[in-house]
Amino acid sequence: MIGTASRAAALVSGLATLVLALLISFDVLMRYFFNRPQLIVDEVGPFLLLLVIFGAAAQTYRVGGHVRMDLVTSHLPPAARAWLRLLNLALGLVFLAVVIWVTTQSALTAYRYGRVSAVLLYPLWVPMLMIPAGLLLLALCMVGTFRRQLRAALGPWDRRDEVPPSPEAE
Numbered sequence: 001m002i003g004t005a006s007r008a009a010a011l012v013s014g015l016a017t018l019v020l021a022l023l024i025s026f027d028v029l030m031r032y033f034f035n036r037p038q039l040i041v042d043e044v045g046p047f048l049l050l051l052v053i054f055g056a057a058a059q060t061y062r063v064g065g066h067v068r069m070d071l072v073t074s075h076l077p078p079a080a081r082a083w084l085r086l087l088n089l090a091l092g093l094v095f096l097a098v099v100i101w102v103t104t105q106s107a108l109t110a111y112r113y114g115r116v117s118a119v120l121l122y123p124l125w126v127p128m129l130m131i132p133a134g135l136l137l138l139a140l141c142m143v144g145t146f147r148r149q150l151r152a153a154l155g156p157w158d159r160r161d162e163v164p165p166s167p168e169a170e
Contacts, residue, residue: 054134
């Protein structure tokens, strides 16, 4: 279910990238040929950028697309790599929990105060909730990896190593 949700969010992210490119192209053409900048692009662009970034974060993690530095860890024994990966996942989940909490509180504050955008007057809490929603999906993917990594770290000696971020990647 989390895999389906992350793939759907990534699809929405891809569509948002297309719409953002088209809107920016339209704005450039309107500025260049007619000297008429489009304020809607400045208003909707950041909203779409939130979709692009936070919509694709979980799926990017699941396919192993986030940047990793393994210069040192690649020289460690597999069992040490397994435990180090477990520690990194735990730290990452704690960090994500804090960021999810803070960004959710910020969106709820925007909702309580009725904050709206400057031009289109849409409620700002809607795009603000995309940040914790995308990060929550990422955290759920990481929890799955954490569980599988814990089983690997505690399992048979010959199978102690890093597990891939997604079961489909095995």
